[in-house]
Amino acid sequence: MAHVKIEGLNKFYGSKHVVKDVNLEVAQGEFLTLLGPSGCGKSTTLRMVAGFETIDAGKVYLHGKDISGVPANRRGIGMVFQSYALFPNMSALDNVAFGLRMQKAAAGTIREKSVKMLAEVGLEQVMEQFPYQLSGGQQQRVALARALVREPEVLLLDEPLSALDAKIRIQLRELIKDIQQRHKITTIYVTHDQEEALSISDRIAVMDKGKVVQLGAPDEIYARPANRFVATFVGTLNQLTGQIVDGARGVLDVAGQKLTVPTLAGKSGQVAVGVRPEKIRVLLNGAAAEAGEVALQGTLKSAALLGTIVRVTAEVGGAEVKVDVLNNSRLPGLTPGAQLSLGISQENLMVLE
Amino acid sequence: MITGKWRRRLAKLGLYLPLTMAAIAVLFPLVFAVGTSLTSPADQGTYPPKLMSWPPYFKSYPEALTIAPIGRFIWNSFIISTAVTLGQLVTASLAAFAFSFLQFRGRNLVFYIFLSTMMIPAEATLVPNYLTVRALAWTDNYLGFTVPFLATAFGTFLLRQFFLQLPRELYDAARIDGASPFRFYWQVVLPLSRPALATLGVYSFLHTYNMYLWPLLITNSEKMRTVQIGIRMLMWDEALDWNRVMAGVAMVILPSILLLIFGQKQLIRGLTAGALKG
Numbered sequence: 001m002a003h004v005k006i007e008g009l010n011k012f013y014g015s016k017h018v019v020k021d022v023n024l025e026v027a028q029g030e031f032l033t034l035l036g037p038s039g040c041g042k043s044t045t046l047r048m049v050a051g052f053e054t055i056d057a058g059k060v061y062l063h064g065k066d067i068s069g070v071p072a073n074r075r076g077i078g079m080v081f082q083s084y085a086l087f088p089n090m091s092a093l094d095n096v097a098f099g100l101r102m103q104k105a106a107a108g109t110i111r112e113k114s115v116k117m118l119a120e121v122g123l124e125q126v127m128e129q130f131p132y133q134l135s136g137g138q139q140q141r142v143a144l145a146r147a148l149v150r151e152p153e154v155l156l157l158d159e160p161l162s163a164l165d166a167k168i169r170i171q172l173r174e175l176i177k178d179i180q181q182r183h184k185i186t187t188i189y190v191t192h193d194q195e196e197a198l199s200i201s202d203r204i205a206v207m208d209k210g211k212v213v214q215l216g217a218p219d220e221i222y223a224r225p226a227n228r229f230v231a232t233f234v235g236t237l238n239q240l241t242g243q244i245v246d247g248a249r250g251v252l253d254v255a256g257q258k259l260t261v262p263t264l265a266g267k268s269g270q271v272a273v274g275v276r277p278e279k280i281r282v283l284l285n286g287a288a289a290e291a292g293e294v295a296l297q298g299t300l301k302s303a304a305l306l307g308t309i310v311r312v313t314a315e316v317g318g319a320e321v322k323v324d325v326l327n328n329s330r331l332p333g334l335t336p337g338a339q340l341s342l343g344i345s346q347e348n349l350m351v352l353e
Numbered sequence: 354m355i356t357g358k359w360r361r362r363l364a365k366l367g368l369y370l371p372l373t374m375a376a377i378a379v380l381f382p383l384v385f386a387v388g389t390s391l392t393s394p395a396d397q398g399t400y401p402p403k404l405m406s407w408p409p410y411f412k413s414y415p416e417a418l419t420i421a422p423i424g425r426f427i428w429n430s431f432i433i434s435t436a437v438t439l440g441q442l443v444t445a446s447l448a449a450f451a452f453s454f455l456q457f458r459g460r461n462l463v464f465y466i467f468l469s470t471m472m473i474p475a476e477a478t479l480v481p482n483y484l485t486v487r488a489l490a491w492t493d494n495y496l497g498f499t500v501p502f503l504a505t506a507f508g509t510f511l512l513r514q515f516f517l518q519l520p521r522e523l524y525d526a527a528r529i530d531g532a533s534p535f536r537f538y539w540q541v542v543l544p545l546s547r548p549a550l551a552t553l554g555v556y557s558f559l560h561t562y563n564m565y566l567w568p569l570l571i572t573n574s575e576k577m578r579t580v581q582i583g584i585r586m587l588m589w590d591e592a593l594d595w596n597r598v599m600a601g602v603a604m605v606i607l608p609s610i611l612l613l614i615f616g617q618k619q620l621i622r623g624l625t626a627g628a629l630k631g
Contacts, residue, residue, distance in 0.1 A: 072529045089541065
């Protein structure tokens with residue numbers, strides 16, 4: 001049985017249908033991420049699970065029990081907010097202890113558990129400090145400790161890292177994942193950052209316009225996106241649009257260059273195919289495409305060093321194609337305007353519907 | 354040629370000169386009142402007029418206290434103002450909390466109806482309030498002074514605007530941690546709203562302390578009179594001795610001035626909260 005089950009969830013704001021028939025199941029101890037652009041309904045879905053928003057249609061089950069009408073404070077859920085939502089008039093310790101006090105736990109237990117939880121997030125040194133005396137990263141750690149100290153059945157995180165700078169974001173997401181696995185707590189995480197979602201989740205539900213458009217493991221979402229929206233939203237994608245000139249073999253004409261894409265066999269008309277930048281090879285020194293590869297000729301526009309990779313941008317038939325090449329210094333000097341030959345394995349070409 | 358140093362000095366002069374003139378204009382009545390209270394009867398009416406006698410004539414104060422029981426009036430006013438202030442802080446903060454954090458049908462409509470009562474002139478409610486208080490036998494009684502003023506639309510509006518600045522997520526965080534709305538109000542909203550509460554407190558205290566018409570209307574006995582009526586009593590004496598009147602005024606305004614001195618920081622913070630987005 002799913003630990004958390006979301007069944008046919010719908011939400012309207014006036015005449016605006018913001019969450020449309022969302023169905024999800026989250027297993028015990030699983031880390032599920034709701035990923036999507038701003039306004040796609042992911043936070044509203046999370047807030048309905050938390051009990052902050054009324055549900056217009058549908059149900060939320062916890063351990064098979066319908067909790068749709070249960071107030072937020074009786075759902076056994078912990079939540080971390082984007083703005084930390086720490087009580088400014090209380091110290092870090094008092095913020096963490098707040099939930100236990102509401103549970104009327106014994107004073108000794110409250111202190112013991114709160115201190116332990118703060119130590120777990122690495123903040124035992126600053127527990128007497130007030131939120132305004134802490135950095136953004138420290139505040140979010142306190143918020144995480146506060147959400148976990150009551151040992152909730154489910155942890156909800158609503159864009160917890162989006163207000164932090166890049167380095168702290170990476171540190172904190174590792175901490176979140178580590179603590180989640182240590183506590184084996186069922187987690188629903190909301191973000192618009194696809195890199196964050198791919199790195200942290202057991203499964204990802206990609207949302208668009210209030211609907212879940214794809215649900216799957218991160219590698220599945222990345223490698224086999226269900227549609228053009230998922231393909232373009234998750235990761236970087238090159239799109240090549242052309243006319244099918246041989247429907248039997250699936251030959252596509254992209255600005256005069258012929259690409260054989262077996263998955264296009266039987267189709268006709270204008271179609272678009274996509275390929276990830278790291279799935280394209282720069283064919284050096286006149287090397288030919290290998291078996292199962294298609295070759296494209298292009299003109300180099302730029303080559304940017306991004307640390308471990310070099311992002312090569314080429315123009316192919318009026319379209320821009322990005323190629324990520326490992327920065328192992330085996331590439332010859334790339335000068336804009338140079339002719340390039342690009343090799344793409346046929347299996348890496350995705351048909352975009 | 355005006356150098357930068359002189360330009361700064363002139364700019365300061367341009368700022369401080371009107372401020373000093375405004376301060377003199379505001380403080381003059383106060384200085385005049387205290388000065389007159391320290392003027393002997395012989396020095397009154399002399400030409401050119403004296404701001405005060407030298408040595409100061411302190412007898413005006415005990416004389417004023419024998420003409421009217423100013424001490425009793427100050428006590429009455431203090432009790433009434435404190436009760437009204439506390440009452441308004443409780444009712445206005447609870448109402449403001451409901452209007453800013455609780456979700457219920459018709460919330461905005463009720464709030465606007467509440468707000469519209471501010472447009473009714475106080476004089477228009479005087480007679481109905483008097484009839485009600487009289488029917489309840491609350492005339493000449495502290496209840497009659499306080500109960501009609503325990504709720505305030507202005508205070509509710511002031512506090513609601515302040516509460517709306519508190520992040521909604523604080524409420525959500527408290528709720529998911531198991532706090533009831535009242536617990537959130539008590540442990541989070543009130544401590545965070547001290548400037549606004551102090552503003553309302555000072556305003557409410559001074560407003561009640563300075564009331565004249567209502568206390569005059571509902572009091573019959575001298576022991577229930579308040580300060581503003583007490584001053585008037587000094588002026589009903591057969592001979593109008595301004596030094597005694599002003600001695601009464603000086604005694605009466607002392608609590609207000611002390612309140613302003615100690616509350617001005619919070620008062621300014623509360624009144625300007627939300628005026629600038631930083």
